[in-house]
Amino acid sequence: MRSVDEHRRIALEAVSPLEPITLPLLDAAGCVLAEDVTAAWPLPSFDNSSMDGYAVLAADVATASADSPVELAVVDDVPAGYRATERVSPGRAIRIMTGAPLPDGADAVVPVEATDAGTQRVRIASPVAAGSYIRRAGEDVVAGTPVLEVGTVLTARSIALATAVGRAEVRVHPRPRVVVISTGNELVDPGVPLRHGLIADSNSVMLVTAAREAGATAYRAGPVPDDEDRLMATLDDQLVRADLVITSGGVSMGAYDTVKAVLSRIGTVEFVKVAMQPGMPQGFGVLGDDAVPIATLPGNPVSAYVSFEIFVRPLIRRMMGFRDVHRPVVSAVCTAPFDSPAGKTQFARVQLRVEDGRYVAHPEGAQGSHILGGLARADALAVVPPEVTRIEAGDLITVIDLGRDAP
Numbered sequence: 001m002r003s004v005d006e007h008r009r010i011a012l013e014a015v016s017p018l019e020p021i022t023l024p025l026l027d028a029a030g031c032v033l034a035e036d037v038t039a040a041w042p043l044p045s046f047d048n049s050s051m052d053g054y055a056v057l058a059a060d061v062a063t064a065s066a067d068s069p070v071e072l073a074v075v076d077d078v079p080a081g082y083r084a085t086e087r088v089s090p091g092r093a094i095r096i097m098t099g100a101p102l103p104d105g106a107d108a109v110v111p112v113e114a115t116d117a118g119t120q121r122v123r124i125a126s127p128v129a130a131g132s133y134i135r136r137a138g139e140d141v142v143a144g145t146p147v148l149e150v151g152t153v154l155t156a157r158s159i160a161l162a163t164a165v166g167r168a169e170v171r172v173h174p175r176p177r178v179v180v181i182s183t184g185n186e187l188v189d190p191g192v193p194l195r196h197g198l199i200a201d202s203n204s205v206m207l208v209t210a211a212r213e214a215g216a217t218a219y220r221a222g223p224v225p226d227d228e229d230r231l232m233a234t235l236d237d238q239l240v241r242a243d244l245v246i247t248s249g250g251v252s253m254g255a256y257d258t259v260k261a262v263l264s265r266i267g268t269v270e271f272v273k274v275a276m277q278p279g280m281p282q283g284f285g286v287l288g289d290d291a292v293p294i295a296t297l298p299g300n301p302v303s304a305y306v307s308f309e310i311f312v313r314p315l316i317r318r319m320m321g322f323r324d325v326h327r328p329v330v331s332a333v334c335t336a337p338f339d340s341p342a343g344k345t346q347f348a349r350v351q352l353r354v355e356d357g358r359y360v361a362h363p364e365g366a367q368g369s370h371i372l373g374g375l376a377r378a379d380a381l382a383v384v385p386p387e388v389t390r391i392e393a394g395d396l397i398t399v400i401d402l403g404r405d406a407p
């Protein structure tokens with residue numbers, strides 16, 4: 001049997017970051033930069049006020065106090081987006097709003113709170129030091145310097161910076177197009193009433209969602225019946241729009257395991273047993289003239305999900321250009337005992353919480369590979385190594401954090 005790490009390494013070596021493309025910033029959100037972004041201009045690009053108030057000469061208001069305010073003539077008014085037409089000079093102030101360019105002649109801003117807010121003449125009740133409440137050009141970013149490096153993930157924060165320094169588009173690694181094909185005679189589309197023996201095709205919906213959450217553009221194909229010609233035809237149709245194909249079902253030892261039957265004949269996909277639970281039967285290889293990578297996942301829902309997390313999500317992240325393609329892993333105190341199979345890495349479904357300042361993992365009761373309810377409640381996977389056969393309450397375990405939204 002192949003180890004989990006070995007299978008993942010073989011799959012990861014078969015993919016590389018997709019050729020960069022240029023995208024408008026909003027479409028590039030979530031993607032990884034394939035170029036350095038350099039500032040076309042400084043930030044701020046001009047000296048401006050950090051407060052609503054009055055642009056003044058600091059020397060004019062040096063003696064100001066509540067008991068003996070200094071009175072200045074208000075000779076102009078500058079909202080953000082405008083420039084003053086007058087100058088500040090001794091005895092003259094200009095009313096100014098946050099973000100408006102500092103008028104010529106001024107060397108400080110007095111916040112409106114320290115004044116009577118006059119519009120013709122203003123009484124100022126406290127002094128300010130020269131340079132106060134002025135945001136200087138270039139104090140944030142110097143023109144011509146790189147502000148975002150190759151490999152940066154475009155988040156709300158970094159995309160704001162790219163925009164502020166002059167960009168509308170950036171070069172990024174595109175989102176991989178992932179096609180999910182579910183197989184099985186027993187599968188029906190979501191919402192279709194079931195005859196006895198049929199089940200809803202939950203895997204394709206789950207895997208498309210998981211692929212999208214990983215950053216891919218994912219499509220659902222199928223369900224395809226366990227028929228070799230139908231499966232071949234679907235693969236042929238779908239390959240043209242795929243950077244990665246995922247199949248679900250039909251890879252075990254059963255008589256109708258069509259995925260394995262069809263792809264074994266072609267010879268470019270390897271079917272192996274991986275020493276893990278759930279998810280032992282795995283297949284990985286390439287298909288078609290373009291050698292599109294394909295991962296064939298087992299059909300049991302929990303097996304399919306765990307296989308996606310452990311083997312497929314890293315492929316999507318690598319194609320997107322992420323340097324670290326793995327989920328965050330933490331150490332957590334396990335709150336209940338459970339058994340683990342000898343010789344296999346177990347991925348047990350747990351709820352990960354922070355209690356009293358430390359991570360704790362609450363195992364979901366039943367760990368069968370068909371237990372979708374437990375999978376849905378879990379938000380983390382405990383990783384139990386092959387040589388460990390029992391976890392006791394209080395043991396420290398390794399947990400893959402799948403991320404969660406607080407209810």
Ligand code: AMP
Nearest residue numbers: 182184201202203204249250298299300
């Ligand atoms: P298989 O890997 O095809 O032998 O399927 C193993 C188990 O997973 C069977 O109980 C199937 O009914 C179930 N299964 C297979 N495909 C899906 C699917 N797309 N959605 C939900 N369950 C599935």
Ligand code: MG
Nearest residue numbers: 184249250299
């Ligand atoms: Mg099947």
